[in-house]
Amino acid sequence: MRHVTAFAIGLGLAVATFVIVGAALILGAGDVKAEATKATNTANAQLRAAVVVDGRNVRLGDIFDGAGRHADKVIAYAPAPGRKLTLEAAWLYRVARAYGVRWRPVSRLDQTIVERRSILLDTTQILDAIRAEAHRKAGLADASGNQFSDEAIDVTLDNRMMQIHLPSDMPATLQIRSLTQDPRTGRFSAVIIAPDLRPGAVRKTITGAIHHLVRTPVLNRRVSAGDIIRKNDIRWLAVRRNRIAPQIILDETKLIGMSPKRPISEDRLIRASEIQPPVLVKKGSRVTVIFQTRNLKLTTSGRALQNGARDDMIRVRTSRSKTIIDATVVSSGLVTATNAGQIALR
Helix, strand or coil: CCHHHHHHHHHHHHHHHHHHHHHHHHHHHHHHHHHHHHHHCCCCECCCEEEEEECCCCEHHHEECCCCCHCCCEEECCCCCCEEEEEEHHHHHHHHHHHCCCCCCCCCCCCCEEEECCCEECHHHHHHHHHHHHHHCCCCCCCCHHHHHCCCEEEEECCCCCCEEEECCCCCCEEEEEEEEEECCEEEEEEEECCCCCCCCCEEEEEEEHHHHHHHEEECCCCCCCCCCCCHHHHEEEEHHHHCCECCCHHHHCCCEEEEEEECCCCCCCEEHEEEECEEEEECCCCEEEEECCCCCEECCCEEEEEEECCCEEEEEECCCCCCCEEEECCCCCCEEEEHHHHHCC
16 A cells, blocks of 8 residues: 555656646747747848948947947947048957847958048148248238238148048138248248147148249240240249249340340240340341431441341441441341441441
């Protein structure tokens, strides 16, 4: 009887255990089914390969499409305006797991490049600002940039590709402060503040050279020796002052009507020693000789023994008497006799 009772108790415990385990299995199956259903209803997030942000922060939703309820969470600082930041696969995976984003990298080459939107101040704007400040410092313009002089200024930067990126919510303006220049070499140093002294503005020190330019007449075509330079043969070049030698011609009136001693090419600075008055009378050519006073005018012919430009004194042999006289060139083929020539003409 005792054995029967023990068997019954054991059978009851076994049945109870079976019921409990079966219930647990059923509940577990229900949980698994619920998780499967939840996974089916939640799509995988997509990584964005390139992102452009406006502000100082990078948010989860900037990086992942389908970031979920944490999309507005700040996960990184944005790069400086105009700069780029690369987020690697391992870092992205850690962030995704931390915020429950359903994404994992396909390979270690997965990445996102974040760029911060900016307003660009290019090299031209920087050069214009320095030029205006240089005009003001030289007394060639007022504080508003109104120029008093036509003198031009040439500016070169040591960093010829210099650009400034400003946050997208700032105006595209800049100011030049503390410009100092070596008057002997033209070298300068200045501070750029863009757009002004507000918080977050850009402040940079720049260096380069400032050159004052001088308008210089040059030829717009090649002119041969003996040709006469006309007004329409001349054009103007702006040349750095330190490149102009003392003999360089700066006044076009000193070129017009003159002739090169040797051929002069176009767009080249011209020295006074390279030109001369044009030859109006050539050696060996026939000339008309005139001697004239208030009451007397004598005319004869002769042959020039020298080349002569206007107002040059040359030697002439008269045709009749073969006398050699001194005469002044007046124009092409025409000379006037001096007092000494008067005797010879008689």
